[in-house]
Amino acid sequence: MKTTGKKMTPLSDDIQKIGKTNPGENLDLNRLCMNHYDPYLFYDNKPVLNITQDEFVGIFDLQSNHYFLSIDQVFRLGTYCELAMPKLIALMLKAEWEGFFIRNDRLPKRDRVKS
Numbered sequence: 001m002k003t004t005g006k007k008m009t010p011l012s013d014d015i016q017k018i019g020k021t022n023p024g025e026n027l028d029l030n031r032l033c034m035n036h037y038d039p040y041l042f043y044d045n046k047p048v049l050n051i052t053q054d055e056f057v058g059i060f061d062l063q064s065n066h067y068f069l070s071i072d073q074v075f076r077l078g079t080y081c082e083l084a085m086p087k088l089i090a091l092m093l094k095a096e097w098e099g100f101f102i103r104n105d106r107l108p109k110r111d112r113v114k115s
Contacts, residue, residue: 011069011098012060014091018081032056032077040080048080049073068099 019027031040032048033056039047049056050073058067069077074095078088 010062011074011091011095012062014094015059015077018077018083021081027081029056032080042076042080048076050076069095071096 015029019029021027028040030036030053031038033039033053034047034050035052036047042048049069051067051069055067058065059069061067071092074092075088078091083091
């Protein structure tokens, strides 16, 4: 089987790429959070993400203090950033699988889900 040499990037890298979609118009990622003084608002007039800025920073911490976004939060982020439906679905699946793999890896070997 031939390998492509591509590696899977963490969800945090994808979020950073989403924030840099338009050249010269970077999305202020902190404004997505609920405790920002002037948050970006979703269609329901609530902040895009229902997490604090401290929790948001935890998304980029790939160690034991990592914060996992729920599928609902990823959906809100992707919809707010006007991602195409295939990219939105891929991002949601990636968030779910990333959380599953990391949590499963932290379990003792006897309790891990068999693949």
